[in-house]
Amino acid sequence: MADSLNVPPQSQATDSLLRRLAGPSTTKAGLATDQTDINRVIAEASKGSKFYENEKRKDKDLTKKIERILKQRDEARKGVDIAHVEHSVDQLLAKMEAQRDLSQIIVHVDMDAFYANVELLDNPRLKGTIFAVGHGVLTTASYEARKFGIRSGMPEYIAKKLYPDLVVLPCNFGRYSEMSKKVMDIFRRYDPNMCAASVDEGYLNITHYCEEHVLTAEECVQQMRQTVEMETRLTVSAGIAPNKMLAKICSDRNKPNGQFKLDFNPQAVKAFMQDLSIRKVPGIGRVNERLLESIGIRTCGDIYTHRAALSLMDKQFGLHYLLQTYLGIASNHVEPYHRDERKSIGAERTFSAISEKEKIFKKLEEVAAELEDDMENRGWTGKTVTLKYKLDTYKVYTRAKSFDRWISTKKEDLFAIGKELLLPELPLRIRLIGLRVTKLKDLREDADSKPGGIKRVGLQLPQFVLQVHPVLRGRREKLTSTRMKGLGCHKMATRRLCPDFMMKMRKS
DNA sequence: GCGGATCAC
DNA sequence: TATGGTGATCCGC
Numbered sequence: 001m002a003d004s005l006n007v008p009p010q011s012q013a014t015d016s017l018l019r020r021l022a023g024p025s026t027t028k029a030g031l032a033t034d035q036t037d038i039n040r041v042i043a044e045a046s047k048g049s050k051f052y053e054n055e056k057r058k059d060k061d062l063t064k065k066i067e068r069i070l071k072q073r074d075e076a077r078k079g080v081d082i083a084h085v086e087h088s089v090d091q092l093l094a095k096m097e098a099q100r101d102l103s104q105i106i107v108h109v110d111m112d113a114f115y116a117n118v119e120l121l122d123n124p125r126l127k128g129t130i131f132a133v134g135h136g137v138l139t140t141a142s143y144e145a146r147k148f149g150i151r152s153g154m155p156e157y158i159a160k161k162l163y164p165d166l167v168v169l170p171c172n173f174g175r176y177s178e179m180s181k182k183v184m185d186i187f188r189r190y191d192p193n194m195c196a197a198s199v200d201e202g203y204l205n206i207t208h209y210c211e212e213h214v215l216t217a218e219e220c221v222q223q224m225r226q227t228v229e230m231e232t233r234l235t236v237s238a239g240i241a242p243n244k245m246l247a248k249i250c251s252d253r254n255k256p257n258g259q260f261k262l263d264f265n266p267q268a269v270k271a272f273m274q275d276l277s278i279r280k281v282p283g284i285g286r287v288n289e290r291l292l293e294s295i296g297i298r299t300c301g302d303i304y305t306h307r308a309a310l311s312l313m314d315k316q317f318g319l320h321y322l323l324q325t326y327l328g329i330a331s332n333h334v335e336p337y338h339r340d341e342r343k344s345i346g347a348e349r350t351f352s353a354i355s356e357k358e359k360i361f362k363k364l365e366e367v368a369a370e371l372e373d374d375m376e377n378r379g380w381t382g383k384t385v386t387l388k389y390k391l392d393t394y395k396v397y398t399r400a401k402s403f404d405r406w407i408s409t410k411k412e413d414l415f416a417i418g419k420e421l422l423l424p425e426l427p428l429r430i431r432l433i434g435l436r437v438t439k440l441k442d443l444r445e446d447a448d449s450k451p452g453g454i455k456r457v458g459l460q461l462p463q464f465v466l467q468v469h470p471v472l473r474g475r476r477e478k479l480t481s482t483r484m485k486g487l488g489c490h491k492m493a494t495r496r497l498c499p500d501f502m503m504k505m506r507k508s
Numbered sequence: 509g510c511g512g513a514t515c516a517c
Numbered sequence: 518t519a520t521g522g523t524g525a526t527c528c529g530c
Contacts, residue, residue: 021520051520137521152517155520198517285515315528344524352518384509394520400510436524 016290017059021046038149045158054394066294069316073295076312085308096327102264104332105217107204108239108247109187112256114200115140117234118179119169131167139171186228195334203244205334221259245330249280269328274301281325300326345380347371348434353392355429363433364418371435372411381406383439387421390432406441
C-alpha cells in the first residue's frame with residue numbers, strides 16, 4: 001500500500017492522507033470491517049489525479065507546520081517551571097468548573113441517512129439495494145452502502161469501484177425539504193424555540209416540556225422519536241446532555257434509530273470526555289486533529305496531560321476552548337435562526353477546466369446571474385464582493401473589493417465587479433468560479449421601515465416574543481459567548497448556525 | 509480590509 | 518475521464 005502511494009510507510013502523512021481520501025465520515029456508524037482494504041481501493045483510484053496531488057501538497061504543508069510548532073513548543077518550554085504553569089491552569093479549570101451549568105436538558109436530533117431514507121420512503125423497491133444519493137459527488141450513502149466504505153462526499157466513480165452495482169439517485173431537494181419541515185414541526189411541539197441546524201439536524205431545550213408533562217428526558221425523547229417515525233416513517237437518532245456539544249456527540253452514540261443520554265453530573269461528563277477522540281469535538285477537523293496529535297493529544301483527556309504546553313502555546317491552540325472541551329462545558333443556549341445573523345450570500349460553480357478568456361467570462365456571467373437571483377429573492381445587498389476561483393490544480397484564490405455604497409444586485413453589475421477582480425489574474429486555467437457578497441444589508445427590514453410601513457425593531461417583534469421558550473427568558477445575557485482563538489473553533493461549533501438553505505432547496 | 513485556511517453540513 | 522456548494526470564523530498582515 002505504501003509503495004503504491006509512493007510515500008514512506010508508517011508516516012503520519014500516509015495515514016492522514018488515506019483517511020482524508022476515504023472521505024470526511026470514516027469515523028461514522030456503519031463502518032466496514034476492513035477499512036484497510038477500502039483505503040487501498042480508494043488510494044488506487046485517486047492516484048495520479050490532480051485532486052490527489054493537491055491533497056499531497058496540503059499534507060506536506062501541514063507536516064512542515066507541525067515541525068514549526070514542535071520547535072516553538074520546545075523553545076517555549078526552555079527555562080519555564082512547568083509545575084507552576086500547570087498550577088495556574090488548574091486554577092483556571094477550577095474557575096470554569098464553578099461555572100458549569102447542568103440545569104438545562106439539551107437534545108441534539110439527527111435524521112438517519114436523511115436523503116437516502118426519504119428516497120426509500122418514496123420507493124420501497126429500493127429496500128435491500130445498495131444505493132446512494134448525489135450526482136458526481138455523493139451526498140448521502142444508504143446504511144447498506146456504508147458497509148462497503150461508501151461515504152457522503154465521495155466521488156461517484158470511486159464509490160462504484162467499491163461496489164460496481166451501486167445505484168446512484170439524483171437529489172430531490174424539494175422532497176427532502178418538505179419532509180424536513182414535517183419533522184421539524186414535530187420537534188417544535190417539544191420546544192417551540194428549537195434551532196434547525198440544517199435540513200436533518202436540530203437542537204432542542206426540553207427542560208420545560210419535561211417539567212410540564214412530568215416526563216424524564218429519556219421518556220420525552222423516546223416519545224418524540226416515536227412520533228416522528230409514526231407520522232413520517234423516518235427514523236431519528238438523538239443525544240441528551242446538558243449542552244449542545246455533548247448532545248451532538250451523544251446523538252452519534254446509538255445511531256441509527258437510537259438515543260443516548262449522558263448523566264447530568266460533572267463526574268459523568270468528565271469521564272465521558274476522558275477517552276473521547278478529539279476529532280469528535282465540533283470544530284476540530286482533520287487539520288487540527290493532526291496538529292494536536294503532534295503534541296501528544298489524541299483524546300480530550302490528553303488535553304489535561306498537556307495543559308502546560310497548551311498554555312505556553314495559547315496563541316496557536318487556544319487554551320480556553322480546549323480546557324472547556326476537556327471539562328465538557330459548552331453553550332446550552334438554544335434559539336432559532338434569525339435572518340439578521342446572515343453574514344454573506346454567494347454562488348459558485350464547478351466545471352471542467354477552461355482557460356479561454358471568453359469561456360471564463362461566460363461562467364462568471366452565469367454565477368453573477370445566480371447571485372442576482374438569490375439576492376433579489378431574499379432581499380439582500382452588501383458592500384463587499386469577493387471573487388473566488390480554483391485552478392485546475394485545485395488551488396483556491398480569492399480577490400475582494402469593497403465599496404462605500406450598497407452595491408447593485410443586478411447581474412450586469414455583479415458581473416462587472418467580478419470581471420474587474422478577475423482581469424488582473426488572467427491568464428488562468430480554472431475549474432471553479434464564484435462570487436460572494438458580504439457586509440450585508442437587509443432590504444426587507446429596510447422596506448418595513450419605510451414611511452407608512454411598520455418599523456420592526458429587533459427583538460420587539462411580537463411573534464418573536466411568543467416564540468421565546470419561557471425557560472430561556474432572561475437567560476440571554478447570562479450565557480457569555482466564548483472568545484475563541486487559536487484552533488479555528490468558531491462560534492459555529494457551539495452556538496450553531498441555521499443556514500436558510502432550506503429555502504434555497506425549496507427553489508430547486 | 510484582504511487573502512488564506514479551516515470547518516460543518 | 519473523474520472529487521460539490523454555501524456559509525462562517527480565525528489569523529496574519
